[in-house]
Amino acid sequence: MSISADPARNSQPRRKGPLELRRKQAAVEMSDQHLLDTKGPGQFVHTDPWRVLRIQSEFVEGFGALADIGKAVSVFGSARTKPGSPYYEMGVEVGRKLAEAGVAVITGGGPGSMEAANRGTVEGNGVSVGLGIELPFEQGLNQWVDLGINFRYFFARKTMFVKYAQGFIVLPGGLGTLDELFEAMVLVQTRKVTSFPIVLLGVDFWGPMIEWIRGTLVAEGMVSEKDLDLIQVVDDPAEAVDRVLHGAVTPSFKGEQRPE
Numbered sequence: 552m553s554i555s556a557d558p559a560r561n562s563q564p565r566r567k568g569p570l571e572l573r574r575k576q577a578a579v580e581m582s583d584q585h586l587l588d589t590k591g592p593g594q595f596v597h598t599d600p601w602r603v604l605r606i607q608s609e610f611v612e613g614f615g616a617l618a619d620i621g622k623a624v625s626v627f628g629s630a631r632t633k634p635g636s637p638y639y640e641m642g643v644e645v646g647r648k649l650a651e652a653g654v655a656v657i658t659g660g661g662p663g664s665m666e667a668a669n670r671g672t673v674e675g676n677g678v679s680v681g682l683g684i685e686l687p688f689e690q691g692l693n694q695w696v697d698l699g700i701n702f703r704y705f706f707a708r709k710t711m712f713v714k715y716a717q718g719f720i721v722l723p724g725g726l727g728t729l730d731e732l733f734e735a736m737v738l739v740q741t742r743k744v745t746s747f748p749i750v751l752l753g754v755d756f757w758g759p760m761i762e763w764i765r766g767t768l769v770a771e772g773m774v775s776e777k778d779l780d781l782i783q784v785v786d787d788p789a790e791a792v793d794r795v796l797h798g799a800v801t802p803s804f805k806g807e808q809r810p811e
């Protein structure tokens with residue numbers, strides 16, 4: 552490697568944490584200056600390094616708050632279900648049955664089926680958890696959440712749904728519910744989580760989607776037939792709870808060697 556005759560190209564690096572900076576890169580202001588400069592525009596709180604700290608704090612808060620909740624199931628479902636409707640009552644029943652089985656219930660903390668599941672959990676004297684998300688049309692956590700955490704970032708919140716639950720129950724829902732369902736399925740399919748039952752409630756509601764997966768995705772080779780074993784569909788909340796608590800081994804692993 553040749554040494555340049557230009558002294559500006561051989562300058563000593565300025566060290567900043569794990570970074571080594573030279574020339575123009577080294578001329579940036581120091582963090583201390585930002586911290587102490589009360590006249591600054593405050594723009595630095597909108598920078599990626601600052602966001603990383605906020606993201607980190609969401610994980611720290613979430614892990615800290617949920618570490619001791621014990622056995623738990625995450626329940627997903629529509630934010631739009633109205634109290635008194637069949638799907639809402641289904642959610643209440645699921646929450647109550649899980650609570651009676653001594654299992655904590657984790658929801659998105661919002662209205663509709665989330666509220667229903669939290670409500671049933673409180674009625675069943677269980678641990679009712681809500682993981683809220685900051686949205687432009689924010690409504691706050693529903694009144695049946697006893698342990699609530701508000702997240703700014705979807706991905707940090709999603710980690711909590713998976714890390715602290717032993718399985719998922721999915722009530723009828725829209726895009727948010729589908730997002731959560733398919734994320735769960737991919738995590739099991741790719742074996743990022745194992746022994747993780749996913750139970751859908753509502754045969755008529757979910758049936759056409761299952762048929763589309765079978766008739767199009769399986770038929771075109773996009774997923775394998777056994778990927779359909781990742782989900783179970785039932786109509787009875789009590790059966791959903793029974794399957795999520797006792798369906799320990801995901802069917803697609805039957806007879807297969809699991810990776811270490």
Ligand SMILES: C/C(=C\CNc1ncnc2c1ncn2[C@@H]1O[C@H](COP(=O)(O)O)[C@@H](O)[C@H]1O)CO
Pocket residue numbers: 626627628629630631658659660661662665682683684686690723724725726727728729731
């Ligand atoms: C749309 C309305 C309120 C939105 N408030 C939400 N609060 C918390 N979590 C939510 C909210 N909306 C969606 N989610 C998450 O997605 C799932 C429901 O989404 P869907 O599109 O309604 O199926 C749910 O499991 C949450 O985790 C007021 O109407």
